[in-house]
Amino acid sequence: MSAVNTDAQVRPREIVEAVRRLEAGELVGLPTETVYGLAADAENPEAVAKIYAAKGRPADHPVIVHVHRLADLGHWAAEVPETARQLAAAFWPGPLTLILPRKPGVAQACAGGQDTIGLRCPSHPVAQAVLAIFKGGQGGLAAPSANRFGRISPTTAAHVQAELGHDLLVLDGGACAVGIESTIVDCTVQPPRILRPGLLQAADLAAVLGVSAEALQRPADDAPRVAGALPAHYAPRTxxxxxxxxxxxxxxxxxxxxxxxxxxxxxxxxxxxxxxxxxxxxxxxxxxxxxxxxxxxxxxxxxxxxxxxxxxxxxxxxxxxxxxxxxxxxxxxxxx
Structure with missing residues (x-):
């Protein structure tokens, strides 16, 4: 998927300032290749609560944790199945979220009351630059879309500020290259199953795992709750x-x-x-x-x-x- 103005006008000092604010428990607008996220320290419950308050997000609706490409997944997950490692090796950094068993006591505020965690490694260079120095490269950022809950996701910095205000620091990484949210794959079951479709196709995932695309798209009535899966979402007021x-x-x-x-x-x-x-x-x-x-x-x-x-x-x-x-x-x- 080709980049679309993803290296806009973000300077090193802005990256440093964003990290300072994040480590201080504040919110930052963060570009990713999918949509812009409203980012906070995933291991700071008070900071994550600020995301929920700013978005008007229901407390039982989990948020995805974004990690650096060299992050230790074992810090977040009680278990990392081989299938998850295969998918991460093939598609990270990129628009793929993996649902894993959450390590007890870790990022509980992001889980929506569940014992699972959604992890993603974004490919946007600005997001990677922030993650590289946030908590020495081993921190995680809760970063759901930077808009009011249920409304249209933002794909430019201007969209974020129009919706959440100009007091929020938003790193302008240009227009998002992908433009819709990541594919979410539940790796707590085998074979894994797709819980939210994205531009990363079932056939691509299936080829890596050695299973059929149909197996990945089987019904998932007993699946964990995930971001963006409510019947009404991504909606205009009109x-x-x-x-x-x-x-x-x-x-x-x-x-x-x-x-x-x-x-x-x-x-x-x-x-x-x-x-x-x-x-x-x-x-x-x-x-x-x-x-x-x-x-x-x-x-x-x-x-x-x-x-x-x-x-x-x-x-x-x-x-x-x-x-x-x-x-x-x-x-x-x-x-x-």
């Missing part, structure tokens, strides 16, 4: 509807429809149609990288509804269908 291309064009052709409609599509605006139209790339990686920024722009445009063109029912688009279906359920809720 009502969002998923519609076919044909439905979009048929309804916009009605001359007596006075609604202000925004459309997110994979094809260009056609003649004779009046709408706020945004075209995203017709490939999963390009679409993902621009999705949340596009949703934020439409959400701020004073529209009555946002119509999103339905995505292909194929594996490469699975994670994006997941995000949009949750966004549709959570959109337009009273009081948001």
């Amino acid at each position: 009502a969002l509807l998923l519609r076919t291309r044909e439905q979009i064009h048929a309804d916009l052709a009605q001359a007596n429809d006075t609604r202000r409609i925004g459309v997110l599509a994979r094809h260009a605006l056609e003649d004779g149609i009046s709408a706020t139209w945004m075209q995203l790339p017709d490939d999963p990686a390009g679409y993902a990288q621009r999705l949340y920024a596009a949703l934020r722009e439409l959400d701020q445009a004073g529209l009555d509804q946002i119509w999103v063109e339905a995505l292909p029912p194929t594996q490469p688009w699975l994670a994006l269908r997941d995000r949009l279906s949750r966004a549709a359920r959570g959109s337009g809720a009273p009081g948001n």
Whole structure:
């Protein structure tokens, strides 16, 4: 996955200042390749509580701990199965979160009341620079998306500050290269199973583990709770509807429809149609990288509804269908 302006204007002194604040129990906006995170010392319960308060996050909703590429996973996990080591060797640093049995007494504030922990090694150079010196490279940062709980994830520093305020130090690492959250894999069972899809595909994971993609995608009703898995999530305040291309064009052709409609599509605006139209790339990686920024722009445009063109029912688009279906359920809720 290609980098997208990931080496923006972060200077060494800003890295040092961010680490100082994190080690003092403060919050920092941190760029990763997926989305921007609201970071705090994962082993400081008071600092992690500040994340939950700032986001309005439910107490039983766990947060992922981000670690340096040379970190000792045994510090966090009571056990690191061979399958987890294989996946980490193949895909870290990168957009993959591993769910492991949590070592008793470690990062309890991040666990949402469970005996598991989610670990990720981000590939963004700014995140790695912070993690390299935070607690001598062996610390972990709780860093859920830097937005109000359930809302659209931020993919630029400006998104974070617009939502959480300018008093928060946000390291500007440019636009996120991936643009949607990591694939989450439960390694507390064998073979592992995918609990949240991401752009890292089941087939890629399966090839490393020597199992079928279907085995990794089996039902997981008894699985640990993980970030971003609630039915309503990633949502704009404007009502969002998923519609076919044909439905979009048929309804916009009605001359007596006075609604202000925004459309997110994979094809260009056609003649004779009046709408706020945004075209995203017709490939999963390009679409993902621009999705949340596009949703934020439409959400701020004073529209009555946002119509999103339905995505292909194929594996490469699975994670994006997941995000949009949750966004549709959570959109337009009273009081948001």
